[in-house]
Amino acid sequence: MSNNKKEKIFSQLRKDLVSGTWVIYSTERKKRPDFSKEKAAKKESAEDLKKCPFCKENILDQEKDLLVYLKKNKDWSLKVFPNKFPALCANYKNINNREHGPFEVIDGVGHHEVLVTEDHQKDIPEMEIERVAEVIDAYQDRYLALMNKRHIKYISIFKNYGCEAGASLKHPHSQIMAMPVIDPDVFRSLSGSENYYKSHLECVHCVMIEWEKESGKRIIFENEEFVAVCPFVSRVPFEMRIYPKRHLSYFERITDEQKIKLAEAMKFCLSKLKKNLNDPAYNLFLHTAPCNGQAYDHYHWHFEIFPKTNIWAGLELSTGIEVCSVIPERGAEMLRE
Ligand SMILES: [Zn+2]
Ligand SMILES: [Zn+2]
Incomplete structure (x- = not known):
């Protein structure tokens, strides 16, 4: 698949008539890496580490970094890039808001990004204060970049830690999601x-x-x-x-x-x-x-x-x-x- 001929992902939001809750339907999400409880409990081998898609050696070719923080030695300490398995589609011009019988349906347009810090073994408890502040700084930076994009009403910033919390990878990361609705x-x-x-x-x-x-x-x-x-x-x-x-x-x-x-x-x-x-x-x-x-x-x-x-x-x-x-x-x- 070439870069300029990107397949359009399927994403749709449906609103519950009674509770007002929105649900996102996205076919991309099921392609995410599997991070089962057994796998999470197991100590990672050197082989597992080599395969981590968020470790430096493996994301050098990231096609489009949205934000990169460099250290004095020019190595990066933090990166933000589009989520490979987005729940919302950033490739949009217009948003189609329509009725489906008595229901309200909206195209799943928006932005879904991943923020990764350099060290596979160091999450917030192990990081220096300055590095944690850098993560917060990147949250703000991306927030400001996304808040004025068309159709965006709310930006959700979150971090899942551990498979029971929905994390699909062990490498420390956060997610930033700019959405066309305000979540319930x-x-x-x-x-x-x-x-x-x-x-x-x-x-x-x-x-x-x-x-x-x-x-x-x-x-x-x-x-x-x-x-x-x-x-x-x-x-x-x-x-x-x-x-x-x-x-x-x-x-x-x-x-x-x-x-x-x-x-x-x-x-x-x-x-x-x-x-x-x-x-x-x-x-x-x-x-x-x-x-x-x-x-x-x-x-x-x-x-x-x-x-x-x-x-x-x-x-x-x-x-x-x-x-x-x-x-x-x-x-x-x-x-x-
Ligand atoms: Zn890693
Ligand atoms: Zn107050």
Whole structure:
């Protein structure tokens, strides 16, 4: 397949009539590398390492790097490139929004990128603070590059760690997805914050942060700019949120000093998770104001960390109510230790 004659991928978004949830259907995703539980548990051999598609030797020929950070010796330390198995198709001119019977259907247009750091063995807990800040800097860089592209309404930045969390490769990486819709989870978070703001004239997150700082029970980490807590209403054991202490709505405006402070918080939380809880799989993601041209000054951006410690069973699926086996105060205590 030549570069200029790219096969158009199939991707479509369908909206549920009752819940308003969007689902992406993408045929590309099933071609991803297999990373089974057995494979993940096995120690990697030198042979496995040689085959890692994100290791330096193997991605020299990456056809189109979107971002490269170089070290003093001209070797790269971080790279962003298009996901080889995208859930959304970047090769678009127009977006086709149509009805299908009573349903709403949208072409799966958008951008799906992968961010890779150089060292196969060093993830955030093992990285130097400056390197973690570099990852955050790259998140911002790509966010700014994608936010004004046509049809893009929301940019999701996330990291899956471990096969139970959906990672298909061991090599440390994050993903950036620019989407034509605002995803339902973010929508709930936005409208909940807006409703609270309207009735209390205060940011709900600022109120929670203040209260957590007074109580101290669920705080895991704090520096001048950020605070990490196990939320009072955690959905899973050891759930964590990292908030800027000041009321900030737009992640893309983060300053260089704040990046260092956020890197400290992120490294601390993920190191504790790894050491104190025997290295569980987790998902880390950003919640920030959408980039659909509207103002979201009532929103307060933050990162969430969801360790994969719960399995969604009948109760959770039927009612959305989760049963959490660890009380957040105890969770925070175990993480701080
Ligand atoms: Zn690798
Ligand atoms: Zn706030």
